[in-house]
Amino acid sequence: MSTSLFDSVLYRHLWGTDEVRELLDESRKLQAWLDIIAVLAEAQAEVGIVPQDCAQLIREHADVSLLDIDEVAHQTRATGHSTLGLIRCLQQVLPERAREWVYFGATVQDITDTWFATVMRSISDTVERDLSSLESEALRLAEQHRDTIMCGRTHGQPGLPITFGFKAAVWASELRRHRDRLREGRIRWEVVQLGGALGTMEFWGDSALPLLLAFAQRMRLSVPDIPWLTARDRIAEFVTLLAMVSATIGKIGQEIYQLQRPEIGEVHEPRTPGVVGSITMPHKINPEISEHLVTLSRLVRANASTALECILSEHERDGRSWKSEWVVLPEACQLTCVAMKLGIDLLRGLHVNAHRMKHNVIARGGYVLSAPALRLLAGAVGKHTAQQMIYDATMKGQRDQCTLIEALLSDSRVRRHLSAEDLATVTEAHSALGLAPHFVDRVVGAAGQEERKKADDN
Incomplete structure (x- = not known):
C-alpha cells in the first residue's frame, strides 16, 4: 500500500x-x-x-x-x-x-535539470490544453448568462446588481492571461542544462560550445545564455505560474462553494447519483469539487513558496536548492493538473439558478440599488452630501424593515429633491448594470478574435 x-x-x-x-x-x-x-x-x-x-x-x-x-x-x-x-x-x-564514455564530463544537474526542462515542456502542453478548455467553459457561461441578473457582493455582502455572465467573464479573462504567461515563459524554462562540474564546460575544451548546441538540438530544447546550476529562477517561475493557475481555479471553486450554500442557492456543482455528503446527515449534498479545488490551490501555493526559496543558492552548486525542487515540482504538476481537470468538470456541469439569482436581488428590498439613487440625488445636492443623506435613510429603513423607496421618501431631505417617479426610474435592476453586459461582449469577442488569429497562423 x-x-x-x-x-x-x-x-x-x-x-x-x-x-x-x-x-x-x-x-x-x-x-x-x-x-x-x-x-x-x-x-x-x-x-x-x-x-x-x-x-x-x-x-x-x-x-x-x-x-x-x-x-x-x-x-x-x-x-x-x-x-x-x-x-x-x-x-x-x-x-x-x-x-568509459558514459556521462563523459557531465554532472548530475546536466541530466536532472535537462529532464526537468522536458517535464516542464510536457506539463506546459497539458496546462495550455486544459487552460484552453477551462477558458472555453467560462466563456460559454459568460455568453449564456450575459444578462442573468444577480447580486454582486463586496466584503461578503450584497452590493449592486451584476450579471452572472460578468462574473464568468472575469474568470475567463484571468484564465486567458495565464495562457499568455505560459506562452511567454516557455522560452525561458524549456532550455537544456549542460555545464559540467561548475558550469564552465571546461572538461570539453574547444568542443564545449558546439557540444552545447548539438545537445540542445537533439533534446529539442533551447540553448541557455549561460549554464544555470545555481540559477533556479526558471523552476521558480514555472512553479509560481502553476500556483497562479491553481489559485485562479481555487478562486472559482471558492466562489461556487459560497454561492451554492442553500441560503444563497444561486448555483450548484454537478451532482452524481450515489455520491454521499454525510454518513450521519443523509440530507446533505456537499460541495466536493469546489471545496477540493481550494485545497489543491493551497498546496500548490505552498510548493511555489519553496520553489522561490530555492533561488537562494550558494556559490556554484547548492544541493539544498535543486534537491528541494525534486519534491515541489512533481507535486505542483500533479496538483495543478488535477485541479484543471476537476475545474473543467465543475464549470461544464455547473447548474445556474437564474430564478434564485433574481429572487435574491428582489429580496433585498431594493437596497442593492442605493448607488443609482445616490447618483441621481448627487446631481441636486452634491455627491458627498447625497451619500450622507442616503446613508441615514437606508440605515433607518433597514432597521424599520421597509423598502429602499419607502426609506428614501420617508426622509424629508431626500423627498425635497426626488419624487417616487424619479426613484422608480433608477431602482430597476437592469438600469444599474452599468457596462457589465458590454464587458462580457468584450471578453468573449477578444477571445474569439484571438482564436481565429491562431487558426489563421497555423
Whole structure:
C-alpha cells in the first residue's frame, strides 16, 4: 500500500492525473535520464568527443528494462550520489569499450535539470490544453448568462446588481492571461542544462560550445545564455505560474462553494447519483469539487513558496536548492493538473439558478440599488452630501424593515429633491448594470478574435 496520496489506490484520483503520474513515474523518469545520457553521448560523438560506435552502444543499452533497479538503488545508497548508481549499472550492461564514455564530463544537474526542462515542456502542453478548455467553459457561461441578473457582493455582502455572465467573464479573462504567461515563459524554462562540474564546460575544451548546441538540438530544447546550476529562477517561475493557475481555479471553486450554500442557492456543482455528503446527515449534498479545488490551490501555493526559496543558492552548486525542487515540482504538476481537470468538470456541469439569482436581488428590498439613487440625488445636492443623506435613510429603513423607496421618501431631505417617479426610474435592476453586459461582449469577442488569429497562423 502506498504511503503517498499521489499513488494511493483509494485517493489518487483526487491528487493527480494518470497522464502526469505516468510522466513522473520513477521507471519513466529513469528511462528519461538514460535517454538524456544517450543523447549526450550522441551529441559528443557528433562533435568528436566520444567515438561514434560507443555513442551508438550507449544508445542501444540505455534501456531501463536492462538494468537491475534494486542494484541501482543499492549503489545509489552506497555511493551517496544521486546518479552514480544508475551510471554504474548502465556500465555493467555495456560492452567494455563503451563504458568509459558514459556521462563523459557531465554532472548530475546536466541530466536532472535537462529532464526537468522536458517535464516542464510536457506539463506546459497539458496546462495550455486544459487552460484552453477551462477558458472555453467560462466563456460559454459568460455568453449564456450575459444578462442573468444577480447580486454582486463586496466584503461578503450584497452590493449592486451584476450579471452572472460578468462574473464568468472575469474568470475567463484571468484564465486567458495565464495562457499568455505560459506562452511567454516557455522560452525561458524549456532550455537544456549542460555545464559540467561548475558550469564552465571546461572538461570539453574547444568542443564545449558546439557540444552545447548539438545537445540542445537533439533534446529539442533551447540553448541557455549561460549554464544555470545555481540559477533556479526558471523552476521558480514555472512553479509560481502553476500556483497562479491553481489559485485562479481555487478562486472559482471558492466562489461556487459560497454561492451554492442553500441560503444563497444561486448555483450548484454537478451532482452524481450515489455520491454521499454525510454518513450521519443523509440530507446533505456537499460541495466536493469546489471545496477540493481550494485545497489543491493551497498546496500548490505552498510548493511555489519553496520553489522561490530555492533561488537562494550558494556559490556554484547548492544541493539544498535543486534537491528541494525534486519534491515541489512533481507535486505542483500533479496538483495543478488535477485541479484543471476537476475545474473543467465543475464549470461544464455547473447548474445556474437564474430564478434564485433574481429572487435574491428582489429580496433585498431594493437596497442593492442605493448607488443609482445616490447618483441621481448627487446631481441636486452634491455627491458627498447625497451619500450622507442616503446613508441615514437606508440605515433607518433597514432597521424599520421597509423598502429602499419607502426609506428614501420617508426622509424629508431626500423627498425635497426626488419624487417616487424619479426613484422608480433608477431602482430597476437592469438600469444599474452599468457596462457589465458590454464587458462580457468584450471578453468573449477578444477571445474569439484571438482564436481565429491562431487558426489563421497555423
